[in-house]
Amino acid sequence: MRLDEILRSVDTLPAMGGAALQVLALIEDSRASASQIEAALRQDPGITGNLLRLANSAYFGIPARIGSVRQAVSLLGLRRVTQMVVAACAAAVLQRPVEGYDLPAGELWRHSLAVSVAAEGLVGEIGIGAGEEIFTAALLHDVGKVVLGRFVREELARIEAALARGLTFEQAETAALGVDHASVGAELLSRWAIPADIVFAVRWHHDPDRAPASHPMLDVVHVANVLCRMIGIGLGREGLQTEPSISVSRRLGVGTGHLERVASRTLQWANDLAQALAA
Amino acid sequence: MHLTVTVGDMKTGAAGDHIVTHALGSCLGLVVYDPVLKIGGLLHAMLPLSSINPEKAQANPAMFVDTGVPLLFRTLYEQGALKSRLQVKAAGCGAPMGRNEVFKIGERNYTVLKKLLWKNNILLAAEDVGGNHSRTLHFDLETGEVVVAGNGGRRPL
Numbered sequence A: 001m002r003l004d005e006i007l008r009s010v011d012t013l014p015a016m017g018g019a020a021l022q023v024l025a026l027i028e029d030s031r032a033s034a035s036q037i038e039a040a041l042r043q044d045p046g047i048t049g050n051l052l053r054l055a056n057s058a059y060f061g062i063p064a065r066i067g068s069v070r071q072a073v074s075l076l077g078l079r080r081v082t083q084m085v086v087a088a089c090a091a092a093v094l095q096r097p098v099e100g101y102d103l104p105a106g107e108l109w110r111h112s113l114a115v116s117v118a119a120e121g122l123v124g125e126i127g128i129g130a131g132e133e134i135f136t137a138a139l140l141h142d143v144g145k146v147v148l149g150r151f152v153r154e155e156l157a158r159i160e161a162a163l164a165r166g167l168t169f170e171q172a173e174t175a176a177l178g179v180d181h182a183s184v185g186a187e188l189l190s191r192w193a194i195p196a197d198i199v200f201a202v203r204w205h206h207d208p209d210r211a212p213a214s215h216p217m218l219d220v221v222h223v224a225n226v227l228c229r230m231i232g233i234g235l236g237r238e239g240l241q242t243e244p245s246i247s248v249s250r251r252l253g254v255g256t257g258h259l260e261r262v263a264s265r266t267l268q269w270a271n272d273l274a275q276a277l278a279a
Numbered sequence B: 001m002h003l004t005v006t007v008g009d010m011k012t013g014a015a016g017d018h019i020v021t022h023a024l025g026s027c028l029g030l031v032v033y034d035p036v037l038k039i040g041g042l043l044h045a046m047l048p049l050s051s052i053n054p055e056k057a058q059a060n061p062a063m064f065v066d067t068g069v070p071l072l073f074r075t076l077y078e079q080g081a082l083k084s085r086l087q088v089k090a091a092g093c094g095a096p097m098g099r100n101e102v103f104k105i106g107e108r109n110y111t112v113l114k115k116l117l118w119k120n121n122i123l124l125a126a127e128d129v130g131g132n133h134s135r136t137l138h139f140d141l142e143t144g145e146v147v148v149a150g151n152g153g154r155r156p157l
């Protein structure tokens, strides 16, 4: 097993910048203000630029052109803006090509955005509360792939052998490497001081039936992720070798019609958001 | 020319063209070819029925099987293709693992396709559908040859 080596390499991943960490800390602070966010972002014009590009994408439906952080906060609200800051920071990591999973540059980013949009779509479609940070949980759900990809590539023969025995891709990761990308992602995010319910959803996104508790945020991310892969966004080498939980779809009361309605809207929003930060 | 069809898209071409579509999961990949005129097209439809989002279907009929398939045939007929000559091949319509009935969009895509073809007396010349791996389709309009890549291999369809 290469668990130690894998966990050590988590540390080699560039941490998010100081601005991101400060803003992340503000997520959990209900009294955070626009000026605090502005102050944190002032150190990092790159993140600010990305934030504004995302905020101006059609998904958020603001007809006016947003030109400043202050304006973004007043038009989109503080919560949305902090989510956009996390997205703007995570983009640098998620836009890279991911070896092992066969995801070309930009594809994990597009997949992550698609799962965020689909998750919010499902919440609206089913009419449940899944926590306000569902966008961020969905956006970060596969971040572990960035670390695990190299090991997946190196142990591909063992992973393929496990898949041939009928395991899901993430079970095959565990069989070959001692850990899957969901656990690695959760480990990474806990080092980035990401709120606990987000880390929880990331940790169990492929295996909600084995999670120590059920949580609507986890359930929605689980379903949205499978849906986005079904419609071809971020399939890569994993394909559809994952198993959607029956207890989760029952718990959510989600039907095929809900999935299809959400799918019909997801692609365009995801492409739109992905293009906002395309080089 | 080298053409790429994205999800919810359709492209037609003629001899000399090569049409590709990637990442077929539950989506339907449909290839139609007239070997005499050497023209054809490839559709990558995401969902079975346009009634789920009529507005989308209006703007983008190729997203749905029930609007995309007729559109592909109509486009080729307008270019002179003859129904009696058409070679029709289908791929994709996969599903995730397990027995969750809610996620059977691929199967629904296939069912709607079969109904449409049956109503119009058209037979599938070949198909590679179902399963849980990702597929890429390569369509050579000089020869009409279709190759399915995925699951670690490539094979003619």
Ligand SMILES: [Fe+2]
Residues within 6 Å of the ligand: A141, A142, A181, A182, A205, A206, A225
């Ligand atoms: Fe995943």
Ligand SMILES: [Fe+2]
Residues within 6 Å of the ligand: A111, A115, A141, A142, A225, A234
């Ligand atoms: Fe994913």
